[in-house]
Amino acid sequence: xxxxxxxxxxxxxxxxxxxxGIGRAVxxxxxxxxxxxxxxxxxxxxxxxxxxxxxRDAPGQDHVALAADVSRSESVRALMEQIQSRFLAPPRVxxxxxxxxxxxxxxRLSEEAFDSVLNVNLKGTFLITQAVAxxxxxxxxxGGSIINMGSIVGKVxxxxxxxYAASKAGVEGLTKTAAKELAKFGICCxxxxxGFIATPMTEKVPQKVLDKFAGMIPLGRLGRxxxxxxxxxxxxxx
Ligand code: NAD
Numbered sequence: 001x002x003x004x005x006x007x008x009x010x011x012x013x014x015x016x017x018x019x020x021g022i023g024r025a026v027x028x029x030x031x032x033x034x035x036x037x038x039x040x041x042x043x044x045x046x047x048x049x050x051x052x053x054x055x056r057d058a059p060g061q062d063h064v065a066l067a068a069d070v071s072r073s074e075s076v077r078a079l080m081e082q083i084q085s086r087f088l089a090p091p092r093v094x095x096x097x098x099x100x101x102x103x104x105x106x107x108r109l110s111e112e113a114f115d116s117v118l119n120v121n122l123k124g125t126f127l128i129t130q131a132v133a134x135x136x137x138x139x140x141x142x143g144g145s146i147i148n149m150g151s152i153v154g155k156v157x158x159x160x161x162x163x164y165a166a167s168k169a170g171v172e173g174l175t176k177t178a179a180k181e182l183a184k185f186g187i188c189c190x191x192x193x194x195g196f197i198a199t200p201m202t203e204k205v206p207q208k209v210l211d212k213f214a215g216m217i218p219l220g221r222l223g224r225x226x227x228x229x230x231x232x233x234x235x236x237x238x
Contacts, residue, residue, distance in 0.1 A: 094147070
């Protein structure tokens with residue numbers, strides 16, 4: 001997840017899953033907009049790889065790479081302490097992009113594959129959302145923004161993705177509830193529902209299936225993590 005400040009210029013942002021794909025592109029964009037970014041990933045090597053790109057593209061800003069497992073509460077607690085001691089403030093913007101797939105048809109889907117996807121995608125989103133909200137509320141900071149990654153699959157389902165679809169539908173319900181509960185603290189909560197985006201996650205999908213999805217997309221190809229249009233600086237400030 002990425003945690004970041006509400007007005008991005010000069011803010012602290014944090015992104016979980018920031019070591020790859022969409023999360024990495026989010027980190028790069030936040031840094032470009034002037035935020036200090038905490039890149040969070042299960043893999044510290046991946047997070048450091050993103051950090052190197054931020055140092056190259058947005059030098060002079062204070063970014064950090066941190067390892068955390070969003071599905072474990074003790075790891076999330078330690079992460080929040082590291083962010084607090086490094087930046088002396090809670091994040092203004094948190095982007096939860098950490099996610100996994102373990103595809104299997106329902107008739108063969110194991111309990112273990114169901115639990116592991118729910119643990120990272122849904123429980124991980126809950127743990128980070130709660131921890132960020134608690135840190136903002138207790139600090140007396142004036143608001144923030146929590147952005148969780150759902151998926152179009154959570155809305156319409158997908159062959160072989162019962163566990164993933166359930167986790168992403170759960171993320172939507174959780175985030176809508178968070179939005180209602182946290183509005184009084186000035187904390188905005190939103191879910192993004194990407195369609196199919198070309199990242200290491202979709203690299204695992206057979207080409208035949210990717211071609212089928214590309215055929216359903218007006219552009220005739222998968223989306224790109226960095227987006228389809230040129231960056232217009234400032235237009236999308238949070
Ligand atoms: P990705 O596999 O490229 O990146 C996911 C990152 O999450 C990886 O760096 C991985 O190390 C990290 N991660 C996994 N488990 C973690 C854990 N327990 N704690 C911390 N980090 C962990 O995937 P992506 O395509 O960039 O997907 C990002 C998010 O967007 C996911 O939530 C995914 O479900 C969602 N999404 C992706 C697509 C798509 O087509 N790529 C579509 C809709 C939604």
